[in-house]
Amino acid sequence: MSDCIFCKIVNKEIPANIVYEDDQILCFHDVSPQAPVHVLLIPKKRIVSMDDVQEEDKELMGHMMVKIKEIAQILGLENGYRVVNNCGEHGMQTVGHIHFHILGKRKMAWPPG
Numbered sequence: 001m002s003d004c005i006f007c008k009i010v011n012k013e014i015p016a017n018i019v020y021e022d023d024q025i026l027c028f029h030d031v032s033p034q035a036p037v038h039v040l041l042i043p044k045k046r047i048v049s050m051d052d053v054q055e056e057d058k059e060l061m062g063h064m065m066v067k068i069k070e071i072a073q074i075l076g077l078e079n080g081y082r083v084v085n086n087c088g089e090h091g092m093q094t095v096g097h098i099h100f101h102i103l104g105k106r107k108m109a110w111p112p113g
């Protein structure tokens with residue numbers, strides 16, 4: 001059994017507000033939203049971080065990238081959005097299951113903090 005909180009969401013052991021799901025990936029609302037719309041896109045397979053992506057994950061990672069625009073459409077992000085991946089300690093990653101934040105419905109600032 002994994003202690004990974006996102007694996008528990010994948011396995012439906014803890015609830016999440018799901019936006020999109022297929023056999024490979026899951027997208028759900030962040031519990032602590034940093035924008036009016038803030039969801040997380042994850043692979044069902046646990047990859048710890050961007051630093052752990054392997055050659056064999058190319059198709060899965062590509063699948064996630066292709067699905068982002070579909071998810072943005074579901075969420076009504078017609079004016080654009082930001083996609084963020086935090087990797088490792090300096091990237092301020094807090095959950096060890098690779099995920100892409102999709103944030104929208106407000107204008108973002110740059111550079112990030």
Ligand code: AMP
Nearest residue numbers: 005016029030031032086092093094095
């Ligand atoms: P990061 O800091 O990039 O690793 O992002 C982890 C994100 O997961 C944070 O934005 C948290 O608010 C979010 N999060 C943590 N636990 C849950 C949960 N059970 N359901 C939804 N989002 C979560």
